[in-house]
Amino acid sequence: MKVFAPNYYKKFSCIADKCKHSCCIGWEIDIDDETFEQYKNNNTEFGRKLNDNIIINDDCAYFKLTDNERCPFLNKNNLCEIILNLGEESLCQICSDHPRFKNFYGDRVEIGLGLTCEEVARIIINENAKFELIEIDETKEIGVVYDDETEFFNIRNEIFKIIECEDSFESAIEKLLDKFNIKIPEKSVYDWADIYLKLERLDNIWSEMLEKIKSTDDIHFKLPCTYEKELKNLLIYFIYRHLGESVYDGNFNGRLLFAIISCYMISTLCRIGYNIEDVARMYSSEIEYSDENFNALIELLQNESLEI
Ligand code: SF4
Structure with missing residues (x-):
């Protein structure tokens, strides 16, 4: 079976004693x-x-x-x-x-770097090259091609192409929502902060970040932000890591919306003054790396992702 990884994969090496948030x-x-x-x-x-x-x-x-x-x-x-x-x-x-993750499919293994590591956050956010999967290895196992997975890979390639080709992060989101006929649940940024505050929290700084959203006047979820390329990179990361499982749990909408909402939460926190690498790492550690929080969100988004 072939093993694939994003083209930035080999840029990673642990920064060890220079790491501020050691795993x-x-x-x-x-x-x-x-x-x-x-x-x-x-x-x-x-x-x-x-x-x-x-x-x-x-x-x-x-x-x-x-x-x-x-x-x-x-x-x-x-x-x-x-x-x-x-x-x-x-x-x-x-x-x-660690911090690598693996997603197993019938005829391939996909490896990635987890955003909870600050060095990975730095690499993913600052990557300038177009996202591509490259073959990095081959295992001895004989793969099996499943039609559902092949269909999923084709759809995912289209998603990556839309994100890469659209002029802005916002227009890429609009095009994706339109293509899959889904909409973002109608909630204010303050509602989202409340939802995240109800989830399990590990670090007090994460709670402070969410409370800061609540105490800042007049912020909106979907305002354009200066981090176009960075948010596109993060969107692709969340999709690459989490959308594949939809072949088996059927929650395509919830998982795609999770990727989108995650980027909006990160961009909201950047707009109120936080550094994008710090926010992305913290978000990943609090949400992505907690099965409980991640599952709660994709279920909520599945239920709220009403067909237009
Ligand atoms: S979080 Fe990343 S950079 Fe830091 S010690 Fe762990 S693997 Fe190394």
């Missing part, structure tokens, strides 16, 4: 069985430290976070001691994959 802080990290076996059999001094910092429960093994929620192997210089002592190849699956 090694605040997340519980499960260790896959194969890596756990390797750690268990490591009898060096570092191996003993490694095993002393692993919690084992019925389902899995995971790293014991410190009191301030850091991975126990993130040293004071914000470098990973596992990499320093055992090399990158000794990382568990989650650590070596």
Whole structure:
């Protein structure tokens, strides 16, 4: 099976100690069985430290976070001691994959970079090249072509073409809504802020951002903004990552509207003074990377995406 990735994919490498929002802080990290076996059999001094910092429960093994929620192997210089002592190849699956994601189809795997990582946010937002998928690898598995997926890839290519070719972000949105005969639920920007405030929130700064929308007079969801190319890049990212699953859950409208509303929320926050890279990373971390929040939104948008 062929493995595809966006053309910016190879620009990414972790910025490690220069990262302000390290993914090694605040997340519980499960260790896959194969890596756990390797750690268990490591009898060096570092191996003993490694095993002393692993919690084992019925389902899995995971790293014991410190009191301030850091991975126990993130040293004071914000470098990973596992990499320093055992090399990158000794990382568990989650650590070596992150921030990459994979979407599996019958005859291909699509890989991408997750926006929750600040370096990825910087790369995606500042990308100037036209979005393209490139073949980066091939797996041993034999693929199966499914008609539903082929049809979806054709539709998605048309969507990408509209976004790339339209003069503005706004006209691309209009064309997409028109093409699929869907409309954005009629809500003010203040209603949207309330909806997001009802979702699970992790970081107080995210709550402050949403409250700032509510306390700012006279802002509208769909005003033109200066970040045309950046918003188009984000729209393509959300579609690339989340629309494919509609082949199986049937929620095409909800998923497409999620991509659109996400860009409007990000542009609204930029208009009231936040930096687009910070907002996009925060949005991804609070919404995209929370299954609960993401599912709540796509269900809401499916129900509200009334046919015109
Ligand atoms: S968030 Fe991204 S840049 Fe930061 S430590 Fe994690 S992978 Fe590296």
